Amino acid sequence: xxxxxxxxxxxxxxxxxxxxxxxxxxxxxxxxxxxxxxxxxxxxxxxxxxxxxxxxxxxxxxxxxxxxxxxxxxxxxxxxxxxxxxxxxxxxxxxxxxxxxxxxxxxxxxxxxxxxxxxxxxxxxxxxxxxxxxxxxxxxxxxxxxxxxxxxxxxxxxxxxxxxxxxxxxxxxxxxxxxxxxxxxxxxxxxxxxxxxxxxxxxxxxxxxxxxxxxxxxxxxxxxxxxxxxxxxxxxxxxxxxxxxxxxxxxxxxxxxxxxxxxxxxxxxxxxxxxxxxxxxxxxxxxxxxxxxxxxxxx
Numbered sequence: 087x088x089x090x091x092x093x094x095x096x097x098x099x100x101x102x103x104x105x106x107x108x109x110x111x112x113x114x115x116x117x118x119x120x121x122x123x124x125x126x127x128x129x130x131x132x133x134x135x136x137x138x139x140x141x142x143x144x145x146x147x148x149x150x151x152x153x154x155x156x157x158x159x160x161x162x163x164x165x166x167x168x169x170x171x172x173x174x175x176x177x178x179x180x181x182x183x184x185x186x187x188x189x190x191x192x193x194x195x196x197x198x199x200x201x202x203x204x205x206x207x208x209x210x211x212x213x214x215x216x217x218x219x220x221x222x223x224x225x226x227x228x229x230x231x232x233x234x235x236x237x238x239x240x241x242x243x244x245x246x247x248x249x250x251x252x253x254x255x256x257x258x259x260x261x262x263x264x265x266x267x268x269x270x271x272x273x274x275x276x277x278x279x280x281x282x283x284x285x286x287x288x289x290x291x292x293x294x295x296x297x298x299x300x301x302x303x304x305x306x307x308x309x310x311x312x313x314x315x316x317x318x319x320x321x322x323x324x325x326x327x328x329x330x331x332x333x334x335x336x337x338x339x340x341x342x343x344x345x346x347x348x349x350x351x352x353x354x355x356x357x358x359x360x361x362x363x364x365x366x367x368x369x370x371x372x373x374x375x376x377x378x379x380x381x382x383x384x385x
Contacts, residue, residue, distance in 0.1 A: 127283025226359020
């Protein structure tokens with residue numbers, strides 16, 4: 087019988103999500119310094135690959151990076167690269183809290199996609215939780231304000247598209263997670279990010295190189311890789327249903343970083359919408375646990 091260590095899982099997951107928020111703050115700073123998207127993808131992807139490769143060598147698990155399903159990994163990598171590209175497009179224009187609010191819809195979107203494409207039973211309660219979550223986004227975004235600020239449409243569409251790509255990636259992981267190691271699932275999608283970045287640089291040019299911004303992006307990529315490793319350990323220490331809610335801590339870290347670095351504070355509409363999404367998300371996770379659904383574990 088598997089023994090769970092919930093304190094260990096809480097520590098690892100909280101640290102992982104906090105690190106990802108720090109990485110997003112570094113990316114946001116670099117993007118506000120006019121670092122082109124292609125350069126961001128290349129530098130971040132390479133630094134993440136380097137960290138994963140180093141950890142595999144130190145842990146004597148280099149063989150576990152060998153892909154078992156190259157075509158499926160390629161598709162997952164494409165989804166992650168598109169999600170990352172859309173994320174960094176939105177970063178200079180939106181609050182971190184606002185972006186996290188939309189990203190919190192990911193598990194609900196995965197549930198809806200699983201019902202549509204994998205023919206999993208949705209049920210009235212799950213459908214209600216998903217509908218409530220999307221209603222929370224409407225509240226958080228405050229559509230009335232967008233009517234008078236058309237320039238904000240594109241970044242909001244970008245972050246929503248990023249969420250959809252991430253949800254698609256999570257859905258695909260259900261198919262390949264039992265065959266691929268956590269290392270290969272982290273390494274090869276980052277290779278796809280680098281490839282997409284090189285393509286963008288080829289199309290739009292490399293541009294002037296900004297050392298400080300590049301250093302921030304490299305640190306963000308490395309932090310993202312470390313966060314992935316910590317989250318994998320969290321999922322090994324406790325059931326996914328116990329780990330997933332800790333993601334919502336990002337909204338507090340994001341609000342703190344936004345205030346400390348850019349003097350940004352989320353408004354009442356955004357906080358209200360975030361509260362609705364978090365409540366519906368936590369309810370959905372608990373419902374899944376009660377229904378004894380099989381949830382993905384990171385190998």
